[in-house]
Amino acid sequence: MRPPIPEPAARYLELLAGCLTRDLFIDEEVRNVDLATWPGGEPVGLRSMLRARGWRVVAPGATRQARSVGNDWPPHAETMIGLARLANVLDCTSRALADGVPGDLVETGVWRGGTSIYLRAILAALGDPDRRVWACDSFEGLPEPDAVRYPQDVPMKLHTYSQLAVGLEEVKANFARYGLLDDRVRFVPGWFRDTLPALSHELGPIAVLRLDGDLYESTIDALASLEPKVSPGGFVIVDDYGGIEACRDAVSDYRADAGIDAPIQAVDWTGAWWRKP
Numbered sequence: 001m002r003p004p005i006p007e008p009a010a011r012y013l014e015l016l017a018g019c020l021t022r023d024l025f026i027d028e029e030v031r032n033v034d035l036a037t038w039p040g041g042e043p044v045g046l047r048s049m050l051r052a053r054g055w056r057v058v059a060p061g062a063t064r065q066a067r068s069v070g071n072d073w074p075p076h077a078e079t080m081i082g083l084a085r086l087a088n089v090l091d092c093t094s095r096a097l098a099d100g101v102p103g104d105l106v107e108t109g110v111w112r113g114g115t116s117i118y119l120r121a122i123l124a125a126l127g128d129p130d131r132r133v134w135a136c137d138s139f140e141g142l143p144e145p146d147a148v149r150y151p152q153d154v155p156m157k158l159h160t161y162s163q164l165a166v167g168l169e170e171v172k173a174n175f176a177r178y179g180l181l182d183d184r185v186r187f188v189p190g191w192f193r194d195t196l197p198a199l200s201h202e203l204g205p206i207a208v209l210r211l212d213g214d215l216y217e218s219t220i221d222a223l224a225s226l227e228p229k230v231s232p233g234g235f236v237i238v239d240d241y242g243g244i245e246a247c248r249d250a251v252s253d254y255r256a257d258a259g260i261d262a263p264i265q266a267v268d269w270t271g272a273w274w275r276k277p
């Protein structure tokens with residue numbers, strides 16, 4: 001469904017996807033390993049020998065297969081969604097642009113910023129003159145679950161993972177690293193429950209809405225405030241639809257309430273999308 005893309009733009013976007021996922025450099029990627037997890041117990045004396053030399057223990061970061069479908073939390077990559085879901089972002093956004101669907105591009109849940117960086121790059125590569133990218137995140141990780149309203153969020157304990165908390169300045173620096181930090185990128189810091197209702201008044205139409213907040217709460221809050229702003233012919237992408245039941249439930253509940261029956265299409269083991277008729 002991707003419309004034709006001029007070759008220089010297609011090559012730039014392919015190269016950028018390889019960088020943002022680190023797929024291009026996967027053979028060199030390593031992640032720190034805790035010696036305490038050594039099978040059979042930590043080898044006696046090894047830790048102090050390593051310390052004395054200023055060495056550390058590392059293991060391969062991921063396989064190319066795992067990274068291609070975004071199946072790990074990468075140590076350095078600016079996005080965790082993998083190549084298949086980045087390709088879907090390009091499919092939907094280039095289709096919206098080619099069809100003249102009005103509106104900006106919005107991501108709720110940006111982490112290190114990689115997918116929002118890719119959205120800004122698509123606008124640049126395809127010569128769009130004025131659409132904006134809205135990057136919405138707490139920039140401090142996931143909220144503590146609301147056990148009364150959203151009990152299905154409780155067992156995941158995602159608010160306890162410090163790896164998911166990436167500060168706004170770090171995200172801005174990641175945009176700047178790729179030359180894509182400008183006034184057409186708008187950051188919306190804060191919990192979705194607080195920021196998105198106000199954002200919905202500030203925003204015009206949305207051409208592509210990408211949800212990546214994992215929780216029932218984060219998904220339903222984003223849908224309730226922003227899905228009504230999606231233009232006819234626009235796209236709604238849900239990163240965690242296949243992988244997280246609570247997210248899938250939020251999507252099902254919202255679609256049932258709003259009377260949406262546009263077919264849901266799978267991207268990979270977790271990503272999914274639909275197009276607003």
Ligand SMILES: C[S@@+](CC[C@H](N)C(=O)[O-])C[C@H]1O[C@@H](n2cnc3c(N)ncnc32)[C@H](O)[C@@H]1O
Binds near residue numbers: 166190
């Ligand atoms: C899985 S990560 C997003 C991955 C990212 N899209 C990428 O390209 O790698 C989830 C992000 O959503 C944010 N988040 C989740 N729920 C939120 C909420 N209710 N309010 C604000 N931020 C939230 C977290 O801070 C985190 O950065």
